[in-house]
Amino acid sequence: MLVRRVRMTNLRSRRTLEVEMGAGLTVLVGPNGAGKTTVLEAIALVLRGGLLRPGPIRDLITRSQDYLRVEVDLEEGDSAVTAGAAYSRDGERRLTADGASLEDSARWQEALPVRTFVPDDLRLIKGNPRRRREFLDALAERCAPEYRQTLHRYEEALAQRNALLRGARAWPDSPRFAPWESILAQTGLAISGRRASTLASFTASFQRIHCELTGDPPGSLRLVYRTNVAGLDEQEYRIRLAESREADRQRTYTHLGPHRDDLRLSRSGIDVRDCASQGEQRAALLTLVLAEWEGLCGGVRKPLLLLDDVMSELDGARRSALVALVRRGGQAVITTTDLRYFTPQELSDCTVVELEVE
Amino acid sequence: MFSPTVQKLIDELSKLPGVGPKTAQRLTFHLLKLPPEDVLPLAQALIDVKETVRFCSRCFNLTEQELCSICLDAGRDQTTICVVEEPGDLISVERTHEYRGLYHVLGGALSPLDGIGPEDLHLAELFDRVGAGDVHEVIVATNPNMAGEATALYIAEELRPLTSAGTLRVTRPAAGLPMGGDLEYADEVTLGRAFTGRREL
Ligand SMILES: [Zn+2]
Numbered sequence: 001m002l003v004r005r006v007r008m009t010n011l012r013s014r015r016t017l018e019v020e021m022g023a024g025l026t027v028l029v030g031p032n033g034a035g036k037t038t039v040l041e042a043i044a045l046v047l048r049g050g051l052l053r054p055g056p057i058r059d060l061i062t063r064s065q066d067y068l069r070v071e072v073d074l075e076e077g078d079s080a081v082t083a084g085a086a087y088s089r090d091g092e093r094r095l096t097a098d099g100a101s102l103e104d105s106a107r108w109q110e111a112l113p114v115r116t117f118v119p120d121d122l123r124l125i126k127g128n129p130r131r132r133r134e135f136l137d138a139l140a141e142r143c144a145p146e147y148r149q150t151l152h153r154y155e156e157a158l159a160q161r162n163a164l165l166r167g168a169r170a171w172p173d174s175p176r177f178a179p180w181e182s183i184l185a186q187t188g189l190a191i192s193g194r195r196a197s198t199l200a201s202f203t204a205s206f207q208r209i210h211c212e213l214t215g216d217p218p219g220s221l222r223l224v225y226r227t228n229v230a231g232l233d234e235q236e237y238r239i240r241l242a243e244s245r246e247a248d249r250q251r252t253y254t255h256l257g258p259h260r261d262d263l264r265l266s267r268s269g270i271d272v273r274d275c276a277s278q279g280e281q282r283a284a285l286l287t288l289v290l291a292e293w294e295g296l297c298g299g300v301r302k303p304l305l306l307l308d309d310v311m312s313e314l315d316g317a318r319r320s321a322l323v324a325l326v327r328r329g330g331q332a333v334i335t336t337t338d339l340r341y342f343t344p345q346e347l348s349d350c351t352v353v354e355l356e357v358e
Numbered sequence: 359m360f361s362p363t364v365q366k367l368i369d370e371l372s373k374l375p376g377v378g379p380k381t382a383q384r385l386t387f388h389l390l391k392l393p394p395e396d397v398l399p400l401a402q403a404l405i406d407v408k409e410t411v412r413f414c415s416r417c418f419n420l421t422e423q424e425l426c427s428i429c430l431d432a433g434r435d436q437t438t439i440c441v442v443e444e445p446g447d448l449i450s451v452e453r454t455h456e457y458r459g460l461y462h463v464l465g466g467a468l469s470p471l472d473g474i475g476p477e478d479l480h481l482a483e484l485f486d487r488v489g490a491g492d493v494h495e496v497i498v499a500t501n502p503n504m505a506g507e508a509t510a511l512y513i514a515e516e517l518r519p520l521t522s523a524g525t526l527r528v529t530r531p532a533a534g535l536p537m538g539g540d541l542e543y544a545d546e547v548t549l550g551r552a553f554t555g556r557r558e559l
C-alpha cells in the first residue's frame with residue numbers, strides 16, 4: 001500500500017497543507033518552521049494513531065483553532081481509500097476510512113506499517129528497558145507467531161505468583177507456589193531462548209547497517225542481550241524461584257525472569273548510554289530502526305519509512321549510503337533543510353517537495 | 359427512589375454474576391410488568407432448586423440426594439476419578455461416552471489473583487478420597503487454560519508420594535483441546551479423543 005497524498009488542516013503553524021508523495025523516496029525540503037516534520041506527524045497520526053514524539057495530541061492543533069484534521073490518500077493496486085483522523089482540543093477523536101467511522105487505526109497498521117526515526121527521541125536507547133524488550137519481542141514474533149502467546153502465558157503466571165507473594169498465606173515452603181513457578185520456568189526459558197536467537201539473526205543486518213552509516217569497523221557497536229536466566233535449565237530455574245520466595249515476598253515482586261531482560265548497546269564493552277556522544281547514540285538508534293525496517297521490507301506488507309532530519313546526522317560519504325539503503329525498501333520520506341545533502345543523481349531519482357514558511 | 363420492596367429485588371438481582379445494577383433494574387421492571395402467572399413459576403423454581411438440589415457429599419456434583427447418581431452407580435469404575443472444575447464440565451465429559459469412572463468437582467481453579475487458594479476448592483476432600491479408597495487413576499480434566507493447568511500441577515504434586523510409589527497414576531487429557539479454552543465448550547469428538555490419549559502428569 002502506498003501513500004499518495006497528505007492533506008492537513010490546523011496542524012501547528014500550518015492552516016492547510018497538501019503534499020503529493022512519490023512511490024519511492026520523497027524528500028521534503030524547506031527552512032525550519034515550514035512544516036516538514038508536521039507532515040510526518042500527520043502521517044503517523046493517521047496511520048499509527050499516535051504521535052512521532054511523546055506529548056499530548058492537542059499540542060499539534062494550531063493555536064487559535066479548536067480541532068485538527070488529516071486525510072491520507074492510500075493506494076493499493078487499482079483500489080484507493082482515504083484514511084482520515086480529526087482531533088478536537090477537548091480530546092474528541094474521529095478516525096475514518098472513506099468517511100466511515102473506524103474504532104482505531106488497526107486497519108492501517110495492518111495494511112501499512114510505519115517506521116520512524118526522530119533524532120531527538122532517544123527513548124529506545126536511553127529510556128526504560130521495557131521499550132527495548134518490546135522492540136525485541138516484535139522482532140521475535142515476526143519469526144515465531146506463537147511467541148506472543150508464550151509471552152502472555154508468562155505474564156499471567158508472573159501476575160499470579162506476584163499475587164501470591166502479596167498474600168498472607170504465602171509462607172515460603174507453601175506448595176501453592178510450585179505450579180506457577182513451573183509454568184514460569186517453562187515459558188520463561190522459551191521467551192529468553194527465542195529472544196536470544198532472534199537477536200543473533202538480527203545482529204548481522206544491524207552490524208552491516210551500522211558500518212554503512214558510520215564507517216566504523218565491523219563489531220564496533222554490539223547488541224548485547226542481558227538476562228538473569230542465562231544458562232539455567234528448567235529444573236534449576238524452578239529451584240532458583242523456590243529459593244527466592246522469601247526475598248521476593250519482602251519486595252512483593254518476582255526478581256528472576258525475562259521480564260527483567262534488557263537489550264544493551266555497547267561500544268568497546270561500555271554501554272552507549274554512558275560513553276557515547278549524542279551523535280553516536282542517534283546513529284545507534286537509526287541503525288536499530290533501519291535494521292528492523294529492513295527485515296520488515298522482506299515481508300508481504302512493505303513498510304513506510306519516515307526519517308526526520310536524518311541527513312544532518314551523517315558524514316558526507318555516509319549520506320549516499322543511507323539513500324541507497326532506503327531506496328532498496330518501500331516508500332520513504334526524508335525531511336531536510338538542505339538539498340545539498342543529496343547528489344544531483346539522487347535528487348533526479350526521487351520526488352522533491354519544497355515547503356515554504358507560511 | 360424506588361420503594362423498599364422494589365429496591366430489595368434490584369439489590370438481590372445485582373448480586374448475580376454478570377448482572378450489574380443497570381441490568382438488575384431492567385430485569386426488575388420487566389418482572390413488574392409481567393402477569394403473576396408468569397413470575398410465580400420463577401419464584402417457585404428458585405425455592406425448589408434451593409430446597410431440593412445440593413452438592414453430592416462425596417464428589418460435589420449436583421444431586422437431589424446425599425450422593426449423586428454417578429456415585430450411586432455401582433456399574434461405574436470405582437478405581438478412576440476424573441477431576442473437573444464445575445458440574446457443567448462433568449456433563450461435557452459424560453457426553454463423550456468415553457469415560458465410565460467417578461468424578462470429583464473442585465468448584466473452581468487456583469487463582470491467587472482472584473484470591474482463590476487450595477482451601478477454597480474441594481481439594482482436601484479429593485486427597486482424602488484418593489488416600490482412603492482403592493483408586494488407581496486420577497484424571498485431571500481442569501480447563502485447558504492457565505488456572506486449570508496450575509491446578510492440575512498442584513494436584514499432581516500433592517499426589518506425588520502415591521504416584522512415586524507406583525500405586526496411582528495421575529493423568530491429564532491429551533493436547534488437542536483448544537488452549538485457553540473452557541472444557542464446557544470443547545466439542546464431544548475432540549474431548550473424547552483427548553480422554554483416550556491422556557498423558558502422565
Ligand atoms: Zn457424587
